[in-house]
Amino acid sequence: xxxxxxxxxxxxxxxxxxxxxxxxxxxxxxxxxxxxxxxxxxxxxxxxxxxxxxxxxxxxxxxxxxxxxxxxxxxxxxxxxxxxxxxxxxxxxxxxxxxxxxxxxxxxxxxxxxxxxxxxxxxxxxxxxxxxxxxxxxxxxxxxx
Amino acid sequence: xxxxxxxxxxxxxxxxxxxxxxxxxxxxxxxxxxxxxxxxxxxxxxxxxxxxxxxxxxxxxxxxxxxxxxxxxxxxxxxxxxxxxxxxxxxxxxxxxxxxxxxxxxxxxxxxxxxxxxxxxxxxxxxxxxxxxxxxxxxxxxxxxxxxxxxxxxxxxxxxxxxxxxxxxxxxxxxxxxxxxxxxxxxxxxxxxxxxxxxx
Numbered sequence: 001x002x003x004x005x006x007x008x009x010x011x012x013x014x015x016x017x018x019x020x021x022x023x024x025x026x027x028x029x030x031x032x033x034x035x036x037x038x039x040x041x042x043x044x045x046x047x048x049x050x051x052x053x054x055x056x057x058x059x060x061x062x063x064x065x066x067x068x069x070x071x072x073x074x075x076x077x078x079x080x081x082x083x084x085x086x087x088x089x090x091x092x093x094x095x096x097x098x099x100x101x102x103x104x105x106x107x108x109x110x111x112x113x114x115x116x117x118x119x120x121x122x123x124x125x126x127x128x129x130x131x132x133x134x135x136x137x138x139x140x141x142x143x144x145x
Numbered sequence: 146x147x148x149x150x151x152x153x154x155x156x157x158x159x160x161x162x163x164x165x166x167x168x169x170x171x172x173x174x175x176x177x178x179x180x181x182x183x184x185x186x187x188x189x190x191x192x193x194x195x196x197x198x199x200x201x202x203x204x205x206x207x208x209x210x211x212x213x214x215x216x217x218x219x220x221x222x223x224x225x226x227x228x229x230x231x232x233x234x235x236x237x238x239x240x241x242x243x244x245x246x247x248x249x250x251x252x253x254x255x256x257x258x259x260x261x262x263x264x265x266x267x268x269x270x271x272x273x274x275x276x277x278x279x280x281x282x283x284x285x286x287x288x289x290x291x292x293x294x295x296x297x298x299x300x301x302x303x304x305x306x307x308x309x310x311x312x313x314x315x316x317x318x319x320x321x322x323x324x325x326x327x328x329x330x331x332x333x334x335x336x337x338x339x340x341x342x343x344x345x
Contacts, residue, residue: 026249029249032339033222033223033337034250037223038223039186039187039225039304039305042223042339086220089238089248091247091248095237098239
C-alpha cells in the first residue's frame with residue numbers, strides 16, 4: 001500500500017555542516033571517465049561536480065552508491081552537484097603522502113573538495129545535502145542530529 | 146656496490162625534477178614474462194614484483210580493476226588500471242607509468258585500460274590501445290591485453306566479459322628516464338574521451 005508523505009517526515013536526505021578546503025581542479029579532465037569508472041561503467045568527470053578524498057567519506061565502496069546524490073552550497077551559493085572524481089595525482093602539499101592525505105594534514109578538520117570547473121575558494125563554510133543513510137563526511141556534522 | 150647504485154638512484158629520484166632525458170643508471174631488472182586470464186573482470190588484478198638478478202624487489206607492478214580498494218596509495222579505475230611503484234625510492238607521483246611530474250589524477254596516464262580502448266579501431270592503435278609499452282629506468286614494460294570477449298559485440302555499449310593480460314619486462318639501457326617516456330604514437334582523441342569514435 002502506498003502513502004503520501006505530505007509533511008516530509010520521511011525525507012531521505014540530510015544536511016551536513018562544516019568547513020571545507022575548496023581547491024581548483026583540472027578542467028581538462030571534464031568529459032573523461034574519472035576515478036569512479038569501473039569495468040562495467042564509465043563515470044565521466046563533469047562540470048559543476050566535485051572530486052573528493054574517499055577516506056573522508058568512509059571509503060570508496062561506501063560512497064560509490066551515492067556519488068550522484070550529493071550536493072553542496074557555500075554561503076548560500078551552489079558549490080557542486082554530484083561527485084565525479086577522486087583527488088589524486090602528484091600534487092600533495094606534504095612530501096611522501098598522497099595528495100588526499102597531504103591535504104588532510106595541511107587542513108586538519110576540513111573537508112577536502114576539488115572542483116574541476118571551479119576556482120580555489122580557500123577554506124569556506126559548506127552545507128552538504130546527502131542521503132540519510134550516508135554518514136556525514138569528515139569535517140562536517142549533521143544539522144540537528 | 147649494489148647498495149651504492151641504489152643510493153645513487155634514490156638520491157637522483159629525490160631530486161624529483163629530473164630532466165626528461167637524464168642518463169643516470171638505474172638498478173637492472175631481470176627480464177620476465179607473465180600471463181594472466183580473467184573470467185571475472187570485476188575481480189581482475191595482480192601484483193607483480195620486478196626484481197634484480199639477485200631476486201631483490203625493485204618495483205611492484207600492480208594492475209587491478211576499478212573496483213579494487215585495497216591500495217591506500219592509489220585509486221584504481223576503469224577495466225584494468227596498472228600502477229608501477231618503486232620499492233627503492235620515494236616518488237612524488239602515484240605511478241611511474243605517468244609521463245609527467247605534474248600528474249593531476251591517478252588515472253591520467255596510459256596505465257589505465259578502459260573498455261572503449263579495446264573496441265575495434267582503438268584496440269590496435271600502438272601504445273594507446275590493447276598493447277602498451279612503457280620505457281623507463283633501464284627497462285621496457287609491455288602490457289598487452291588479448292582474448293578480449295565482449296558480451297555481444299565490440300560495439301558501443303557491450304561490456305567486456307573476459308580477457309587475458311601478458312606482461313613482459315626487458316632490460317633496455319636506452320630507456321633512461323625516471324618516468325615513462327612519451328610514446329612515439331600521438332595521444333588519440335578517444336583515449337580520454339571515450340564518446341569519440343575510434344576512427345578519430
